[in-house]
Amino acid sequence: MQEDDRALLFGVFNEIAIIDQLGRAQLEATLPKGLIAAHFTVLNHLMRVADGRTPVELARAFQLPKTSVTHTVGALAKRGLVDVRPNPNDRRSKCVWLTDAGRKLRNDTITAMAPDFAALVAAIDPQKLLGILPVLRELRAFMDHRRNAEPPRDRPLDATGTAPSG
Template sequence: MNDQDPALFALLNEIGIIEQLARNRFERAQPDGLRLPHFTVLNHMVRLGDGKTPGQLARAFQLTKATMTNTLQRLEARGFIRLEPDPDDARAKRVFLTPEGRARREEAVAFTATDLAALAQRADIRADALLAPLRALRTALDRDPRRN
């Protein structure tokens, strides 16, 4: 990185590095090999509700439908989601979180909570103070018409 780089570029670069380090830390903390892409689908469904189609989830995560289908198959094999026929389109499916999937999402958060609290203390940061500006940046990026 260069001191002459635009501040937003430098910020996004730092976020990218943080994401990679956090991904590795999260996955190492999971006792059963839960991968971050699988967790993010479970987390998305807890936050925003279930009943979406694989295509809707793929668009939300900016993935191909094939990639999302693979992720959903792995989650279904572990009993974390169930796929049901879409009542509006017999060719499509809807994705629903199972009680086991919800519980596994909560366990994943709990597995990392203590570690993350200690990390925040060592880094001398208040995560709650960072949330508002980061959410504003995420919202702006999400709404950017050049996103797709």
């Protein structure tokens, strides 16, 4: 890999991360008190992909520890936004199902973001956004495939980008 390629890729991922951070702040400003982006993300995932997922499947999809997902799902269940029921295929585990209230909250949140979306469309030509969408989908598909194909790293990398010895 060339130095120019590394700089390009870092720039792309850096911009995506900043956009994600800014988008999360906008999203959280529209959510009811006590809910955060992680809660909405679970609702949206269950609606987009199909509900009835196990916490392990959710953890894998979000690249989070199962304990974090279980905590998030528990908070949603307390609010009546999801229902946690025994897994019909394996009674030892559970599945997470959206409730009508969860679907409504997800849809109402998207509707509440309409002024933010309108401001974006007024500032950036929607055709430009349509133009980048295929590349973003291709990037996501690549990253999803890679996540599913590679075992997790045993050790985190240090500041120099190498695995610590020992």
